[in-house]
Amino acid sequence: MIAIYPGSFDPITLGHLDIIERGCRLFERVVVAVLRNPNKTPLFSVQQRLEQIRISTSHLANVEIDSFDGLTVKYAQMRQAQVLLRGLRAISDFEAELQMAHTNKTLAAHVETVFLATSNEHSFLSSSVVKEIAKFGGSVDHLVPQHVALDIYRCHTKTP
Numbered sequence: 757m758i759a760i761y762p763g764s765f766d767p768i769t770l771g772h773l774d775i776i777e778r779g780c781r782l783f784e785r786v787v788v789a790v791l792r793n794p795n796k797t798p799l800f801s802v803q804q805r806l807e808q809i810r811i812s813t814s815h816l817a818n819v820e821i822d823s824f825d826g827l828t829v830k831y832a833q834m835r836q837a838q839v840l841l842r843g844l845r846a847i848s849d850f851e852a853e854l855q856m857a858h859t860n861k862t863l864a865a866h867v868e869t870v871f872l873a874t875s876n877e878h879s880f881l882s883s884s885v886v887k888e889i890a891k892f893g894g895s896v897d898h899l900v901p902q903h904v905a906l907d908i909y910r911c912h913t914k915t916p
């Protein structure tokens with residue numbers, strides 16, 4: 757079975773990576789798909805995010821990295837994927853994720869959304885939190901892969 761793991765990944769965190777690694781044990785192939793969203797101003801370009809994900813997942817044999825725009829279910833159908841993989845953190849994720857899963861189901865009845873519960877240590881970790889900490893000069897070494905931390909420090913012209 758092929759699973760699409762869609763998201764912004766601006767940047768990829770250890771929480772994302774945990775979902776990818778666990779997804780790889782469940783599915784034949786996990787396609788990490790970066791959404792090209794013109795409505796958001798990201799810290800990293802799509803190309804940079806693809807590269808960060810590629811390096812972070814180089815130890816996994818059944819991962820593919822791609823980018824897409826438009827409807828996620830359309831992309832999933834185009835890739836002949838049966839599953840949309842999403843991570844669930846706190847209750848706050850639940851409502852929006854459930855709404856999205858229901859909506860996607862009405863658009864593509866054969867595409868299932870599968871949620872993986874976050875690992876305890878990543879429950880409050882998000883790309884936004886990482887960016888916020890880094891903006892104010894804090895260390896993000898424990899939250900993102902090492903090379904991503906370096907990219908972030910470079911953005912803020914701060915040495916780790």
Ligand code: ADP
Pocket residue numbers: 762763764765766769770771772775841842843844845849873874875878879880881882883
């Ligand atoms: P989006 O803008 O689509 O929410 P994100 O990059 O923020 O993109 O997240 C992509 C997916 O990864 C979402 O399903 C999100 O819930 C999940 N995710 C993000 N951070 C974590 C984490 N710390 N633990 C588990 N899942 C996470």
